[in-house]
Amino acid sequence: MSDKRIAALIDDLGDIPFSIEPSLVRRRSRDYFWYSQALNEDLAGKRADVVVTPRDEADVVRVAAACARRRVPLTPRGGGTGNYGQSVPLQGGVLLDMSEMTAVEWVRPGVARVQAGARMHVLDETLQPSGQEQRLHPSTKRSATIGGFVAGGSGGVGSVTWGGLREPGNVLAARIISLEETPRAIELRGDAAQKVNRAYGTTGIITALEMPLAPSWEWIDIAVAFDDFAMACEFGLAIALADGIVKKLLTPISWPIPRFFGPFASACPEGKSLLIAMIAKPSLESFKSLLGARAEILHEKPFDESPSETPLYEYTWNHTTLQVLKSDRNVTYQQCLFPHDRLLASVAEMVELFGDEIWHHLEFIRFGGRVTASALPVVRFTSRARLFEIVDIYEKHGVMVANPHVFTLEDGSRHKRADADQLGFKAEVDPFGLLNPGKMRSYVAVRE
């Protein structure tokens, strides 16, 4: 961006807080893409020109109008915990930092309406007195925002019961601001709310979300040690299929991953695979009754998210990769979805194929109403080419991959294309192609 155009844009902002301080702009222009050595190369040095921090929707409208008028790109950012470079501005311009728009508009039985920048762990604290909690959250819950999760995520802790964000009923409504000279506020309800799910903010600036809630149970964090990974998977699947047992997380993890689990590593016996789970207290006895004598319980503790504690979910989903990266920067990961109709066989196949190159762990989830598993296995990095080969091998064996070594929506999706609804909708709300440009690569601006 030319300094002049940015200066003019800043002029348009009036009293809206902004910063061009280089270290802050550099920091806010990054997310957790560095888990991938490929993205770390490809996204190196990409940065915004200015970070703008709207205080309310009126501010968002003003920024959007200014960007449209000046033809300046705008990339929205939540907590910056994505791994696909979701909030990295490829073409400079405005980084719209949503972190100040945190208001909870209302909470009703089963539903909350909140501004997009609300932190997910704060939101759960707010909801607790009503006996409710968010259905789904990423392993980065303590820093993620609800808007970032919906715009950049697909599911997480809770998906073993509720499925992912794309399942009907898991996002009730989204309010967005279009990027036009006269921006419009559009309320997307029901199925239409999916137009913003995992679109990286390319289909409108999300200002508020109406999210369905779950009853909050008294969760128990539990970790069990099994002689081998197959046994951990088999038992995990039995619990995933046990509809009478209330759970929020079911993660089998193969040795040697637990060796990297910081203070928790000392509790993990050498050579054993784990099953990490969150089980509702009234279901704990049933969980143990099914477990019987087949494995040893290593850890059993009421769920505790207070600052001094590490809840077990911070060893699962993509936090597993992070735990290993803390002491070994030469690993990365892969993101995949196993076929539900031959789940354990397919997992065994992948374990067999890759030997020590890939360390496996699964996340049991519901997907389209069926129990299956997604996974973010830890991959020993050798070369960029090998990362793409691994994607190929998974796909050839019938495992779907959302490639985490690319930064476009299309390449990072399971079907290698943008959602048709999202692509069509983008033409309505981002005619100039200024929203997070470069991420939805199949989009061609309808106006110049």
Add this chain to the structure above:
Amino acid sequence: MSDKRIAALIDDLGDIPFSIEPSLVRRRSRDYFWYSQALNEDLAGKRADVVVTPRDEADVVRVAAACARRRVPLTPRGGGTGNYGQSVPLQGGVLLDMSEMTAVEWVRPGVARVQAGARMHVLDETLQPSGQEQRLHPSTKRSATIGGFVAGGSGGVGSVTWGGLREPGNVLAARIISLEETPRAIELRGDAAQKVNRAYGTTGIITALEMPLAPSWEWIDIAVAFDDFAMACEFGLAIALADGIVKKLLTPISWPIPRFFGPFASACPEGKSLLIAMIAKPSLESFKSLLGARAEILHEKPFDESPSETPLYEYTWNHTTLQVLKSDRNVTYQQCLFPHDRLLASVAEMVELFGDEIWHHLEFIRFGGRVTASALPVVRFTSRARLFEIVDIYEKHGVMVANPHVFTLEDGSRHKRADADQLGFKAEVDPFGLLNPGKMRSYVAVRE
């Protein structure tokens, strides 16, 4: 039973309430087995000698001891709403009417412990202030007892979310009294509690149950009219698979069944098939969003179980048969479970095969962690032989049947045998074979 032996037994009862008044004994010796013309013949005239109504567990122990000592059969009875003759005494003796043992021992978050005779609708009223409700109930909830449901049932309203009673976690514990000269109270916890599930009271007299609870949602009763049954099934399956949509009941019903729905029939358009559902209020918009314009909503009303109202679940499960029987006594029903991996194809096959002889309706349920459907189709009665032929035809087409035209546990089960655990356990708790004798026909008394 000889009058002398019964008189001696009555002497043993002390102040425990009992009755030998013939019309009361006759009434209490029956349940809803008359839905089956075959059972109506086979169980005609079967009756107890005396109805005993224990007030507490001490009374139960005293009756059990007396029956053991005098070698008098004992058949426990809850609300008498079973359809397999579960509580019909085949060999006379004591009918143990549990309806006075209704105490709620305690309610905690997620769990209630209650005496076996507690009425299920009363229990839900008791639970409501705590924001909880029973996970599962039969369509006869307004007269059924919790003990009768666990002893004689398999699932019902709620099974679309929680699965059946046999799923781990759906019965937490059962307390039983053995039928011995010195009766023992035995607490069956976890998996062991399954020893009493659908055992018709042959494996001990259930005095108390610890049942897991569900959060109580604000339920909406909804009925939708579709052009044909296949469409109703297809949409019902889509909702059953939508894990983000909270539901308690999903019942597609083919025309002409709705014609028999009493006052509700007038709301049902000629020739149309229905989908009856209970949807949590926060999920209603998502339900409608999926429905779109493909069908007409006939009825949408907050769930209301007050005495003047007919909640929609009273048109589903085996209440469907009852609704038809009210104006046509020449029908009966069938009880079956469709294969989950070719559900709609299998349903279509059965619809095709039987033409007007069978009127179909399904109950979407979870079974073993998978979405499938059970069904209690309305069958036009021609002959006893034909009823058994129909069972055969279903089974030959890969649909499992729990034959409702037989009265033994074995013949009425999907696998045509008694559960091995239940059979083994009976030897421990009913050595003389006096508990509901004749129902577990493969049991041979271990003592005389």
